[in-house]
Amino acid sequence: MRAGRRALQARKFFGDILRGAAIGVAFIIPGFSGGSVAAILGIYGEIVSSVAEIFRNFKKSFRVLFPIAAGMVLGIALLLFPIRWGLANYPVPTVSLFAGLAVGGLPDVFERAKPKGKRLFAFLAALLASALLAFVPAAAHGEDFLYKLGLGGYLLLFGAGFVASGALVVPGISGSMLLLVLGYYTPLVGLITDLIVRGREPLVSLTVLAVAGAGMLLGTFTFSVAMKRLLAFYPRGTYSVILGLILGSAAAVYGPILRTPSPLFASPWYWLVSVLLMALGAGCSFLFGAAAKRSAQSKRDAP
Numbered sequence: 136m137r138a139g140r141r142a143l144q145a146r147k148f149f150g151d152i153l154r155g156a157a158i159g160v161a162f163i164i165p166g167f168s169g170g171s172v173a174a175i176l177g178i179y180g181e182i183v184s185s186v187a188e189i190f191r192n193f194k195k196s197f198r199v200l201f202p203i204a205a206g207m208v209l210g211i212a213l214l215l216f217p218i219r220w221g222l223a224n225y226p227v228p229t230v231s232l233f234a235g236l237a238v239g240g241l242p243d244v245f246e247r248a249k250p251k252g253k254r255l256f257a258f259l260a261a262l263l264a265s266a267l268l269a270f271v272p273a274a275a276h277g278e279d280f281l282y283k284l285g286l287g288g289y290l291l292l293f294g295a296g297f298v299a300s301g302a303l304v305v306p307g308i309s310g311s312m313l314l315l316v317l318g319y320y321t322p323l324v325g326l327i328t329d330l331i332v333r334g335r336e337p338l339v340s341l342t343v344l345a346v347a348g349a350g351m352l353l354g355t356f357t358f359s360v361a362m363k364r365l366l367a368f369y370p371r372g373t374y375s376v377i378l379g380l381i382l383g384s385a386a387a388v389y390g391p392i393l394r395t396p397s398p399l400f401a402s403p404w405y406w407l408v409s410v411l412l413m414a415l416g417a418g419c420s421f422l423f424g425a426a427a428k429r430s431a432q433s434k435r436d437a438p
Contacts, residue, residue, distance in 0.1 A: 148202050149202075151178070151199075151202035151203050151206065152202045152203075152205055152206035152209065153206060154172075154173070154176045154178055154203060154206060155202060155203035155204060155205060155206020155207045155209070155210065156206040156207065156209055156210030156213075156214075157172050157176065157206075157210065157236065158172045158173055158176075158203065158206070158207055158210070159206065159207030159208065159209070159210035159211040160210045160211065160214050160218065160233075161233060161236075162207070162211070163211060163214070163215060163218050163219075164218065164222070164229075164230065164233055164388070169207075170304055170305055170377075171377075171380070171381045171384065172236065174244055174374075174377055174381070175236065175239070175241070175243070175244065175381070175420050176420070177243060178203070179377075180366055181199055182199070182200070182203060182359075183304065183359045183362045183363050183366065184363055185199040185200050186200065186304075186355055186356055186359035186360075187356070187359045187360045187362075187363040189356070215324075215327070215328075216328075219324070219328075225399070225405075226392045226397075227389075227392055227393075227399075227405065227406070227409045228405070228408045228409045228412050229412075230388055230389065230392060231409040231410070231412045231413040231416070232412040232413065232415065232416045233388075233416060234388065234389075234413055234416065235412065235413035235414060235415060235416025235417040235418075235419075235420070236416035236417070236419060236420045238413070238416075238417050238420070239416060239417030239418060239419065239420030239421040241378070241381065241382070244374060244377060244378050244381065245378060247370070247371070247374040248371055248374035248375040248377070248378045249371055249375075250371075250375040250378065250379075253372070254371055254372050254375040255375070257372055257375045257376050257379070258375040258376065258378055258379040259379060260376075260379065261375075261376040261377075261378075261379030261380045261383065262379035262380070262382050262383040263379075263383065264379075264380075264383065265379065265380045265381075265382070265383025265384045266383040266384075267383075279322070280322060281319075281322045281323065281326050281339075281343050282326075282336055282339050282340075282343075284343070289346050292319070292343065292346050292347055292350070293346050293347070293349060293350040294350060295313075295314060295317050295319045295347070295350065296346070296347040296348065296349065296350025296351040296354065297350040297351070297353055297354035297357075298313055298317070298354065299313050299314050299317075299319075299350075299351060299354070300350065300351035300352070300353075300354030300355045300358065301354045301355075301357070301358040304354070304355055304358040304359055304362055305358060305362065305377075305380070319347075323343075323347065326340050326343060326344075327340075327344070
């Protein structure tokens with residue numbers, strides 16, 4: 136009995152690391168939301184509750200959040216450069232992989248939402264708002280401006296981290312997209328890249344990342360408390376909004392890419408690979424969701 140329980144716990148632990156990696160990777164790509172991936176993989180409510188309860192029940196929350204956070208860091212560290220390369224050279228196939236990840240988990244989110252009546256209106260409003268976000272013009276900052284921040288600049292950076300983390304918590308709203316709109320995404324990615332590859336100005340770089348990270352931590356806690364209450368009192372309405380935000384963001388992410396002409400668009404192989412990668416993403420999402428359901432069912436059935 137104990138051996139079976141330990142095996143189940145080990146599978147969940149390593150499964151949560153993989154899910155965390157998927158959430159972290161989604162945060163890298165403008166237009167995709169880590170919260171969407173969490174909802175699609177069936178662990179969104181668990182994450183939100185754990186973050187909201189972290190001061191009240193630290194040990195339990197830590198056990199839930201640690202493997203997911205470790206997976207996020209691992210996913211970003213391992214895939215930041217390959218994904219940047221893919222977005223620069225083969226944007227449609229790269230984005231299609233993650234669009235498939237979103238599509239594959241939608242049936243479960245739809246089952247939780249069942250949008251009709253007022254919930255259908257909430258779904259359509261969220262769908263439109265999320266799709267239009269891709270057309271908001273980005274603020275212009277120089278790529279090196281983060282190395283020259285004063286006190287006011289650091290306060291604005293903290294606020295940007297707060298807003299972006301709120302978007303991370305709310306599925307369907309991309310934290311990286313909001314950072315892009317606010318003008319912080321490209322400079323932050325460049326700063327991280329220069330720190331890792333060239334070791335450029337480590338003290339300033341780490342200070343910038345610490346301030347942005349502090350804003351993200353506070354935002355994550357604040358928005359998690361709010362989302363926990365919404366899920367507790369208005370579960371189907373909240374998931375109807377989440378469903379609309381996910382669909383809108385998955386569609387909107389293609390807009391800027393398709394508006395930029397590329398010689399690759401003339402190749403049928405380019406689109407075939409894109410479709411295959413979308414199918415791969417959908418299959419992985421479906422399998423992760425099924426595994427999460429089995430794990431939850433096993434936990435309920437355990438004596």
